[in-house]
Amino acid sequence: MAEIRGGGGGCCPPMDLMRSEPMQLVQVIVPMESAHLTVSYLGDLGLVQFKDLNSEKSPFQRTYAAQIKRCGEMARKIRFFKDQMSKAGVSPKVILDKDVDIDLDDVEVKLGELEAELVEINANNDKLQRSYNELVEYKLVLEKAGEFFASAHRSATAQQSEIESQQVGEDVLETPLLQEEKSVDPTKQVKLGFLTGLVPREKSMVFERILFRATRGNIFIRQSVIEESVVDPNSGEKAEKNVFVVFYSGERAKSKILKICEAFGANRYPFSEELGRQAQMMTEVSGRLAELKTTISAGLDHRKILLETIGDKFEQWNLKVRKEKAIYHTLNMLSLDVTKKCLVGEGWSPLFAAPEIQEALQRAAVDSNSQVGSIFQVLRTKEMPPTFFRTNKFTTAFQEIVDAYGVAKYQEANPTVFTIVTFPFLFAVMFGDWGHGICLLLATMYLILREKKLSSQKLGDIMEMAFGGRYVIFMMSLFSIYTGLIYNEFFSIPYPLFAPSAYECRDASCSEATTIGLIKTRDTYPFGVDPVWHGTRSELPFLNSLKMKMSILLGVAQMNLGIIMSFCNAKFFKSAVNVWFQFVPQMIFLNCLFGYLSVLIIIKWCTGSQADLYHVMIYMFLSPMDDLGENQLFPNQKTVQLTFLFLALVSVPWMLLPKPFILKKQHEARHQGQSYAQLDETDESLQVEITGGSHGHEEFEFSEIFVHQLIHTIEFVLGAVSNTASYLRLWALSLAHSELSSVFYEKVLLMAWGFNNIFILIVGILVFIFATVGVLLVMETLSAFLHALRLHWVEYQNKFYEGDGYKFAPFTFTLLGNEDE
């Protein structure tokens, strides 16, 4: 492995993260009887990505469809148990020993038995519950209707006595006709029938209306509201209901009312007019209610015990069933041999895993008492292998950042190697404040120190993200402490940490705001920005110029790094064309223009020259022959500039033209060679067919290649300018950050301090803390993060990164445990 890397990588020392793991396509031939165990062991190993060899078959035509169905059925039962347990408030026990070997058949039998038992208990309980609910409703009807009848009775007797008293008084005036009517009244009342029951409240109005319509108004209905909701015996759900009493006359009306009651789901209960019967019914119902209550609670206890026994083994079963299902799904991807005695599987695995896989195969063969061992062989293929980086918990998050843009092509140079340092560094350039850096560091230290505990539990969405990127944040905070020290800002306040300021006032009268004419009294401030700059009038021009130039230096450096990475790739894939017609002209173009600018910046810093760099750069293009005048930074500058300009101009056609033609030539040469080969080796026609086949499909469209190269060239040339400009965001964001934090400090904290009022001070401190945390620590972190992300994805990675690979997704059990439904 080291040899391959050393030979291929050339300049680079062997490092795991630079190139993805070398992969091979392996073929495994497993006898039927040990197939299950083999796949299970390979799943434990988790280093093989099986290819689906049956993709043309539908799910139920595959070899192990029946077993998958079985697992699906068991999974359904387990879901049923889970549902029942969560309803009953029983939580499954967490198992510590995950390796308990249980037989799937036993589990299936057990699950079946338990399900049947649970269903039976539930059915019994439901039945009991239902009669209980019916009785509760009946009781309510008895109470409410009883009240109604009692009150009706009272008012009726009152009315009767009133009428009688009237009759006594107005006997003389009364006509015989009226009297007759009154005498009929009581007989009619006797004939009236009535029904009592309960109707859901939301339907009660419609119910009344329909009753009224159906009987053409010949009914009398009374409803009374039940305050608390009742459980409906039929549906078992809580509902708000009304008790109703309907009076009707005639059999036809009765049958209609009965039908309507049925249609509305109104439960009817028998009710007797006699008070004695009512009281008797009441006691009877109450007695039965009490009886049922004890029965139901006994039933529930029984159920709870059953569920608890299920809960003990639940996780174990759940894991087992999922595992089995995964195994059978994988087995379905293997193709059945013609003899139907063995399964043939193909899959990708890393080169280093070969001995482990072989060992697992042997172990499986021995453990399953198979008479024949499995066969393991490496296949040769033209297919692009998957990309697999072995990451640790520190590098994973960085690799994720790169993968979010695109998964690296197989064995292409991995940007992550440098991203680990450059990403947090560029972030910190925009987030330079060592006070804020320390806050971030504390927060992320909490996450890192409690790593073990936090990783096992479920976190919220945002928390999950912060936890996943804890090491990224850790690095970011370290770097922002570093850049914060360079910018000399601690919550926007400078501290003379390393030495007292190099400058001093000429006399005592000069205030902080007008610090013109300071005298340098000591050596230059040793590290970072001299604190004396803070609050002066020239603070912003000075810092802007510093940060802007620094951004350009960083940008040019990172873009150069990107181009060098493309050289590493060209070297690794042994493509001389890419070295000479891509890497070299690109290097020349970028460095003749912006590399030169960077050198000018450094010269200006070192010499303290007053030259205007904009002017130099712009007139280098506009009028290269003109005299530089006062903008000259070093002797012979004009000649150097002319040379650079010439080189840059030459490198553009150099990038554009030769590569497509050379590719075309190579292609033609390959095809000629092939035709000779076919004539020569007639014996090994099979061999030729294989190689010929792979070449034959390779199409070569010159115009397409040329346009592609044209686009690449234009993109690079324009990109060199726009990408350099893009790095100025480093300056812009860092300016925004420092300005914001100084605004919060001066306008909130210092102002509150000025009032000399303890209350205002507390409010001011609170506002300052919230603003610092909310705006500076959260929002600014996010925005700086995003900008750093962009600089890596666009400005850095477009120089070399193809990112059109696909990830290695091995068959493994480790993810089964924590995946959700």
Next chain:
Amino acid sequence: MYGFEALTFNIHGGYLEAIVRGHRAGLLTTADYNNLCQCENLDDIKMHLSATKYGSYLQNEPSPLHTTTIVEKCTLKLVDDYKHMLCQATEPMSTFLEYIRYGHMIDNVVLIVTGTLHERDVQELIEKCHPLGMFDSIATLAVAQNMRELYRLVLVDTPLAPYFSECLTSEDLDDMNIEIMRNTLYKAYLEDFYKFCQKLGGATAEIMSDLLAFEADRRAVNITINSIGTELTREDRKKLYSNFGFLYPYGHEELAICEDIDQVRGVMEKYPPYQAIFSKMSYGESQMLDKAFYEEEVRRLCLAFEQQFHYAVFFAYMRLREQEIRNLMWISECVAQNQKSRIHDSVVYMF
């Protein structure tokens, strides 16, 4: 108005149109049906459907499955999707979506009334009703003895009330009456829906008028074929045809006097859209007519998706889903009864 929907349609209808087009992508394809046809038992069907949108609705069903369970769950999914769309919709789309339900309401009313006439249990009947056509007091329909009562008691509260104006008789209900009522109601419903779509204008009106005209014509043909040999008079028959469609008005005159299936065929072959359907059938055959009509309908419904910014996609989607459920029901029945040779008789492929 036509041509300018693109400016404003997405304000209210964009989200739902996106949803319905997303749903469309979930319709079972020919490849799915081919796979389903190879199933050996209902569990295979469940397994295959578990990879589709019906998966989560079927996964908790214990085996052995029944055809009714599959159909029930699939219908439930349809209803859930419909309700989701309905509660996102604003006027006038919500009214449009409501209109889609009315057909099912009519069918349910007829189902319950016929059922009670034959003294079936109301609960059992309600279970058979299409859930899209349910309304509050549907069970009360059992009480009614004649049309007038039916209207006065129950239907006056439902959106179907206006359609009843033409069939208010005091005759007692019998099978014939009910069938006439169904068709009268349907006629009124289709005409109302047609008018509503015309009022909406634009591409909706254009596409819906085509789809509804097809629906009206199909009903006209079915009425004619079913009423051959019954005591329904020509005038009565003509009254049941909707007053629009490709056949209106001259085709209706001719259909009204048809006495056997070949005469119907003679009438229909004069109309280009139906010529293809009837030319496929041999003389005297009416068995395959349903399937031919369904296939033509599906073809037209699929075309509705070719245009954007109109409501007809919702109608088309609901119809296609219903057809899909019919397909699933047929396949499940064939698989369950071991009649796999007949599986292709009634399955209408879409897309």
